[in-house]
Amino acid sequence: MENLLLLIFVGFIFYMLNRGYKPSDYQNIQINTKQVLKGNLEDHEGGLLIALMAKVAKADGQVCELEAEILSHTFTDISSHFENNEEIREKLKNIYSQELKSFDNTIEVAQKYLKLTSRDYTKRLKVMEYLLNLAFIDADFSKTEFMIIEDISNSLEIKRSDLERLIAQFEQFYAQAKNNKINSLENAYKVLGASKDNSDSEIKKIYRKLVRENHPDIIMGQGAKQSIIDQATAKLQEINEAYEIIKKERK
Numbered sequence: 001m002e003n004l005l006l007l008i009f010v011g012f013i014f015y016m017l018n019r020g021y022k023p024s025d026y027q028n029i030q031i032n033t034k035q036v037l038k039g040n041l042e043d044h045e046g047g048l049l050i051a052l053m054a055k056v057a058k059a060d061g062q063v064c065e066l067e068a069e070i071l072s073h074t075f076t077d078i079s080s081h082f083e084n085n086e087e088i089r090e091k092l093k094n095i096y097s098q099e100l101k102s103f104d105n106t107i108e109v110a111q112k113y114l115k116l117t118s119r120d121y122t123k124r125l126k127v128m129e130y131l132l133n134l135a136f137i138d139a140d141f142s143k144t145e146f147m148i149i150e151d152i153s154n155s156l157e158i159k160r161s162d163l164e165r166l167i168a169q170f171e172q173f174y175a176q177a178k179n180n181k182i183n184s185l186e187n188a189y190k191v192l193g194a195s196k197d198n199s200d201s202e203i204k205k206i207y208r209k210l211v212r213e214n215h216p217d218i219i220m221g222q223g224a225k226q227s228i229i230d231q232a233t234a235k236l237q238e239i240n241e242a243y244e245i246i247k248k249e250r251k
Helices: 010-018 045-061 065-079 085-099 106-116 121-136 143-155 160-178 184-193 200-213 216-221 226-250
Strands: none
Touching: 045 065, 045 085, 045 106, 045 121, 045 143, 065 085, 065 121, 065 200, 106 121, 106 143, 121 143, 121 160, 143 160, 184 200, 184 226, 200 226
8 A cells, every 4th residue: 555645734733723812821832932831731732632643543553654753743843832842742742642542532632622722613624634634644544534533523513514625635635646656666766866775774864854855844934835835745745655665675
């Protein structure tokens, strides 16, 4: 199965998470100031988002390398808005690990998130897009993933038409990506700028460097036009597919 990536722009996600809230709303992520955590991180918007991500990841049954990369970026992005960012990052990782254990409280977590964002439908819709990105990251949207996404969507009071539209967009994107797949090991090495003589660790290092260079979040932060961001997203798909071909060949 092809393992392709469509990165939803993390920087924009966290702008949306902060949109329309006063600094006194300490349970919401604040972008322009370093936040001091008050209360439990589990009840904070950042902690709830991580918990929802864990539910989607659990539905898949496994965490692929690119999914792990997105999770790592998300832990870093959320924690960067707190004064004690390293401590917060570890707590977010612990929340993720804990929430992976069961689906039982999925609706409860989503309802808590709804309560914090009840006045901003656009924000919740963007979160659904982010969660769908995780669900589709391995190019296989399973029945279990759909059920969890549907439960979260209903609990966040997302319109059915909006959910179906987002799912259709992802399905179309991955269908088109299959038509542009890399079809040889030689081409895969060319895409990464690597060779068969590179060790596994060297290949992994090259791959991660390319992911960082083509991360849409970073490119968007540089003020690039949407066309450039789209090109970076397409390049990431190609990089990821090349890396997967090389990994399979070396097993």
